[in-house]
Amino acid sequence: MLKKISTVFILFVLVVLSVNAQQINDKKLVKDYNEAVKLANNNDFEDAITIFKSILEKAPEDIDVLYNLGNCYLNTSNGPDSAVIMFEKASRLLPEEDYMSELGVDLQLSLGKSYQMLMRYDDAIDLYKNFLKMLSEDDVELEKEVRRELEICYNAKDMISHPVALKVKNLGPKINSKYDDHSPIVSADESILIFTSRRASSYSERMPDGQYEERIYISTLDENGNYKKARILRKDLFKRPGHTAGVSLSADGTELLIYRNDVNGSNIYEVKFDGTNWTEPVKMPAPINSKYDETHASLSYDNNIIFFTSNRPGGFGGLDIYQVRRLPDGSWGLPKNLGPAINTPYDEETPVLHPDGKTLFFASEGHNTMGNFDIFYSHINADSTWSEPVNIGYPINTPDDDFFFTPTTTRNKAYYASSKYEDNYGRSDIYEIEYQEPVDNRLAVIKGVVHTMNDAPLENVRIYVTEKPDGTQVGIYRPNPGTGKYVLILEADKDYNIRFTGLGFEDTSKDISVTKEMSYKKYHTISSLDEIMMVSKPVEKKKETGTCVADDGIPCYTIQILSLKWPVKSFDVFSPLEQEQIKEYKCKDGFYRYSYGIFKGYKKSLKGKEKVLKTGKWQDAFIRDVKQYEDLIEKKE
Secondary structure (H helix, E strand, C coil): CCCCCCCCCCCCCCCCCCCCHHHHCCHHHHHHHHHHHHHHHCCCHHHHHHHHHHHHHHCCCCHHHHHHHHHHHHCCCCCHHHHHHHHHHHHHHCCHHHCCCHHHHHHHHHHHHHHHHCCCHHHHHHHHHHHHHCCCCCCHHHHHHHHHHHHHHHHHHHHHCCCCCEEEEECCCCCCCCCCEEEEEECCCCCEEEEEECCCCCCCCECCCCCECCEEEEEEECCCCCECCCEECCCCCCCCCCCEEEEEECCCCCEEEEEEEECCEEEEEEEEECCCCECCCEECCCCCCCCCCEEEEEECCCCCEEEEEECCCCCCCCCEEEEEEECCCCCECCCEECCCCCCCCCCEEEEEECCCCCEEEEEECCCCCCCCCEEEEEEECCCCCECCCEECCCCCCCCCCCCCEEECCCCCEEEEEECCCCCCCCCCEEEEEEECCCCCCCEEEEEEEEEEHHHCCCCCEEEEEEEECCCCEEEEECCCCCCCEEEEEEECCEEEEEEEEECCECCEEEEEEECHHHCCCCCCCEEECCCEEECECCCCCCCCCCCCCCCCCCCEEEEEEEEECCCCCCHHHHCCCCHHHEEEEEECCCCEEEEEEEEECHHHHHHHHHHHHHCCCCCCCEEEEHHHHHHHECCCC
């Protein structure tokens, strides 16, 4: 997700200089000023700073220039100290009768926010208290806003006096760049790291703020357990311009949710890894996406719940967090707002359910934040309500925005992005952090594989995990439909029954004891279960019709091999594949997509893809659900 800029009461509406007559007549000065305002409005604060500084040399006591320059500094990662200098000077120059003007109010509140960013809370508190004395009875909303800032100052002073002990490790130049690198997400065993970067590349355009469009990057572990040099996830992930950001990764690292700011609002898309390539993004259906903004979504570790943020009507204000559960047929149910225990009149963002399935981490501008977005956590209660959110504390949280925090299976380890540490490579970097380790609820990563007789499809296979001896259900998992692999996240010091079942198969089960020694901790311990063979029940074999009908829950797949802006002149280009197996789709986005074959079940589609790859022509081919084309093609009237 695009990193939110910390703006504070910024107007940037002044288009002329309020200096003496000689300076007003300086057309070059006015032109430069207007250009700086334009750059600032496009979030290109660094270039705007350069111009405002040159103007200030000629007009050193111009309040408007000082104010705008201060706000530019305030919106850079290391500029609050310079912002204070500009704002304090402008405040001294501001006539007393202008204190409650639009500029005067913004100037004072911006100075207060600058003090907060520098953790000069006593100065901020004094400023806000003095400001309250100047308000009239009619300034209800402004008074409410200032009292909220006072509350934040007191919250921050308390948290700073009780810091959280932690170790912070920069992931280094193979991951980070001089541009914004943020939104880290990892698989359950941390073998895959995916993040979003605004670095320069041939796959993204330079934006007005001086950085580049957000793109998604991936890294995997080398033989020494260190992350390799990051590479772009997929060159043509989106053929349209604009930001593309990764927001959630499934436990096995094969399903990725991504965010995109579309023409009709922000939406969540899904891409999958088919063993060789990442598929083309597919927009997630309603009720997850709507005509309003959906800015983040996160999968639970059993892939049965999605937590997402939306500003749709009916919430508590701004962006709220919702959850939606997967139905037995694989579709998504109705969304449920998490309620006032989690959501506030302010924005909530980036919800992530911990692998324990009980702890929700999220960012909020409400609750007892110490400024802007802070990271909080809440536990789900036995009655499905949520406990009172707890601020994760300083120095993980700061007066700036802190809002993408990714917990791992190791209870005291997480990944997040920050620009506040001295060892960063420029702007925000991705860090690994370790904090005090809890003594209970250690988690184990359990991997296994399910096979089927006669290569039968795996789509209907479910893995039910229950605690022994009371039979409390822990989760319902699904194996990868192509490989049969699955990942379970289970608490240590407990006994479990694992039952494998599915339409057309005989049930099989096994018991497992998860000990503390199996906990996924510093040495990334991973336990493996014996491979399971699912035995098919004898059923009457249906007559082959030559068509693919998914009436038994088994989806139909095809192999997408080409996507072009113009149709091919002849299907001869697809030789040596059988031309009758090639299908052309004229799509609403202006592309012509070509696919090979129709296969019932993912296993059969893998064989079809292997045949395509053996031609040596279409190495970017990938598997996709046939039904996805229904939303892509142009409907004939």
